[in-house]
Structure formats: C-alpha cells, structure tokens
Amino acid sequence: MKFSYKILLSCIITMAAALGIGGYFFVNNVFEASMEREMEQAADENNILQFAFETAALNIPAKYDLLQNSAVKEIGANLEKRGQGTGRLLRLSDENREILYASEGFVEDTQLLASIEEQTRAYQVIHPDEHYYIQTGAEITALDRTLYLETMRDVTAVYEERTRGFSVYRNLMLLILVVSSVIMFFISTWLTRPIRLLTKATKKMTDGDYSYRAEQVSTDEMGQLTLDFNHMAGVLEENIHQLEAEVQAREDFIAAFSHELKTPLTAVIGYADLLRSRKLDEEKHFLSANYIYTEGKRLEAMSLRLLDIIVTKRGELEPQEIDVEVLFGYLRDMYGEQKKHPFTFQYEPGRICGEVDLLKSVLLNLADNACKASDPGRPIEILGRKREEGYFFAVKDEGVGISEEDCRRITEAFYMVDKSRSRSCNGAGLGLALCSEILKLHGCSLEITSTLGKGSTFAFVIPYRTETDSAGKI
Ligand code: ADP
Secondary structure (H helix, E strand, O other): OOOOHHHHHHHHHHHHHHHHHHHHHHHHHHHHHHHHHHHHHHOOOOOOOHHHHHOOOEEOOOOOOOOHHHHHHHHHHHHHHHHHOOOOOEEEEOOOOOEEEEEOOOOOOOOOHOOOOOOOEEEEEOOOOOOOOEEEEEEEEOOOEEEEEEEEEEEEEHHHHHHHHHHHHHHHHHHHHHHHHHHHHHHHHHHHHHHHHHHHHHHHHHOOOOOOOOOOOOOOOHHHHHHHHHHHHHHHHHHHHHHHHHHHHHHHHHHHHHHHHHHHHHHHHHHHHHHHHHOOOHHHHHHHHHHHHHHHHHHHHHHHHHHHHHHHOOOHHHHHHHHEHHHHHHHHHHHHOOOOEEEEEEOOOOOEEEEEHHHHHHHHHHHHHHHOOOOOOOOOOEEEOOOOOOOEEEEEEEEOOOOOOHHHHHHOOOOOOOHHHHHOOOOOOOOHHHHHHHHHHOOOOEEEEEOOOOEEEEEEEEEEHHHHHHHOOO
16 A cells, blocks of 8 residues: 555544544534433422422411312322423322322332432432433321322433434534545645655666665754655766776776787697797797797786786785885986986985885886886986975976876776787786886875876875975974
8 A cells, every 4th residue: 555545544544533532522512412402401490399398388277287189189180281382291199109190291200209318308310202302209297197299301402412412423524534634645745755756866876876866855853854765876876887987997908908918828729739830940040939939028017017916906005104215215326327217215204104015016117107108318307306295205207208098097907008008018018007006005196297298297206105204394
C-alpha cells in the first residue's frame, strides 16, 4: 500500500474513532441532562399529588375516624380526573401494599412498590410497551393510615430524542468523514511529494543518470533529507567518475604497456630469427646482436622503472630529515663536470623531510630529461628556495619545450612527446610517472611550465613536516 494511502487511512480511522466516541458522549450527555430534568419533574408531580391526596383526605366528611378504602379509591379517581390530558397515571396502595386504585394503563409490576421505604422516594425507568416511563413511588400519611402513592410519567420523547440525536450525528459524521477524506487525500499527496521525488531520483540514478538530483520542495525534515540525499548523490557521482577515470587510466596503461613491449620484442624476434636462419657477415652479425642487446637493455630498464612505480605506489614513506645540501651535492657530483650542458646550482640552505633516495631519483630524472631535451651547450639550472609552504625545487632548461596538451599528459605512464627521440634515449615514458608517484608520497605534485621552442621548468615544493623544517626556512 502506498505511504500516502497509509497516512490517509490512519487519519480516517483516527477521525472516525474520535468522532464516534465524541458523538456518543455528546448525545448521551444531552440525554442524561434531559432525563435528570424529567426525574425532577416526576418527583415534583409525585409531591404535588401527595399533597393533593392529603388535602383531599382531610376534606372528606368523616363518618368514622378512619379513612376507608372506598374513600381512597374516590380520591384517586378524582385526582386522575383532574390531571386528565397531562398523561399522568397514578396508583394507590394500602399499608400491606395491596393496590386500592390504579389508573388505566398503569403498569402491573409491583417491584417499585415493594421497595418504597419511609421518608424516601423511589424511582425506576420502565419500558412496559413501546413507551418509556419514570415510575415514582412515595409513602403518604392521611389521617390514621399509611398509604403508597405511585405515579408514572411518560418520557418516550426523551428516548426518541436520543435515537434521533444518534441518527443525525451518524449522518453528520459520515459527511464529515467523506469531506475530510477528500481533503486528507490532497494533504497526504502533498506531504509525500518529497518522497516521490526522492524515489524518482533513486530510479534515475539506478538507470545510470548519476547527475540527476531530487527537487527540493520543502524546508522541513523532508527538505533536509532531500538536501542530504543530493549531497550523497554528488559524492557518489564524484567517486564513480573517479573510479571510471581510474579504470580508463588502467586500460590505457595496459594498452601502452603491451605496445611498448611489442615493439622491441618484434625487433628482437626478427633479428634473432635472422641470426639463426642465415649466415651473416661479421658486421651484420654484430649489428643484429647489438640490436637485440640494446632492445633487451631497454626492456630491462622499462621493467625496472615499472617495478619502481608499482613499489612507490604501494609503499609508505619513511621520512627522514634531509639537509638540502645532500641533494644538491649529489647533483653537483653527477652533472657538475658535464661538458655537454653547463649546469648551475642556486640554492638556499635548508632542511626538509622525506626519503633521500627517492628525492634524488626525482631530481635525477628531471635533470636527465632536461639534458635530453636541450641541444648541446644549452644551460640547465637547478634551483632551491625556501618558501612559506615548503622547500621549492626547480629544474630549468632552454630545450625544445612542451606544448600545453602534452604538459597535461606528460606524467601519464608510457606517454612520450617524441616517441622516436625518447626510445633512442632508452626511454619508455615512465620517468615522470615515477616522479609523480614519489612526489605524491611526499604530499606534493609536479608543476610544469613550458613554452615550445624556449624551454621548460619542472618544479615542486616539499612541504615542511616538522618544527625544525619550518624553522629552517627563516
Ligand atoms: P622518458 O623516460 O621516456 O624520458 P618521461 O616520463 O621522463 O619519459 O618523459 C615523458 C616525455 O616528456 C618524454 O617523451 C619527453 O619527450 C618529454 N619531456 C620530459 N622532460 C622534458 C623536458 N624537460 N623538455 C621537453 N620534453 C620533456
């Protein structure tokens, strides 16, 4: 069953119960008030008749000092005659509760008569036929006798009023229920609208439309739920895109890897086949063997690089405090005496936190790339500066430069700007990918600025991790 129908049904049940119970008590209350009034009137009537009887008994000329049964009957008949048209019925009984006089139609039942006690008035509601009566009984003392006077008052109208009240209230309740059900239907539909919108959004997202968001139609708890749902959907969408990008990158990596593997392997197989199937002269024999050797070396270098990347990706940094002098000293040893490119080292003394071998590897890769990209004689600069956020390293060259598009992709594994040039230098497009992974471990990334034909700068900032690092920057 739909949630809106459940709300509707519960409201109808609650309302029907409330109206039913309320109506019952209301009609009954009115009835009880009317009955109380009728009781009082019945008592008054009985009282008046009692008084009238006693007065009449005094006025009867006394032959004897006793009030004869015949006189009692006569007074009873007279009282009834006087009250004709009022529907008043009376019954008179003697000391032994034997009936002396009873109006026509007076009930034959003597239960009330038997229960009348001295100085008290007894009541009972009786329903002998289709009529309802209040039967009132009291003791009267006339001359020397103690008699019992009972009266009957017709209260059928009060009962009919109650039945009519119930019927009117039932019809009114049904009308109220029908009208309020229609109103409640619209209210429950309006109240559950955010839920329907959320369900629609969930379905859309299940069907693959991750950018779909639920419309927020209120500012209450449901509105908050919609906001939270949309926020969750946003995070999920981001994660999904990230996963898709990762899957794509992995596929690209595998495609590039198999391509990089296939090219040298084809050459190696070709030359090996040539060597085993033909008798070559000494020079051709050497060239073929040399080709197999260099390509094999390239494959070896590639597999080592790949291994480095995988290890770096999975690894965790074991940082040590490093004096930048150690890194620049190493670079000076490697390139200071280089004749092909004049190297300059400009750096401020300082301390950083990281893994010295990994950082040496990054700087070595960048310096190597700068050498490969620059014509002989072009200068290469390696800089070190203290900055607010960390220690800044940069490798600057005046080489071939890199286009904007290549700059964006250059750190992807196997991405090479100039394939033949890279391969001839034993490269496989893995150096910068490795640098990126190492720098990621150190909490920073590679910043590349380059202009085609003018040169490039590869820079990164190792963030300060300890008090000593940041103190070292001053
Ligand atoms: P490789 O190991 O083949 O050198 P890298 O990942 O180190 O691969 O470099 C990727 C590509 O970026 C190379 O093909 C190279 O052409 C280009 N590149 C790297 N450094 C520079 C630079 N300083 N100037 C111009 N091109 C560069």
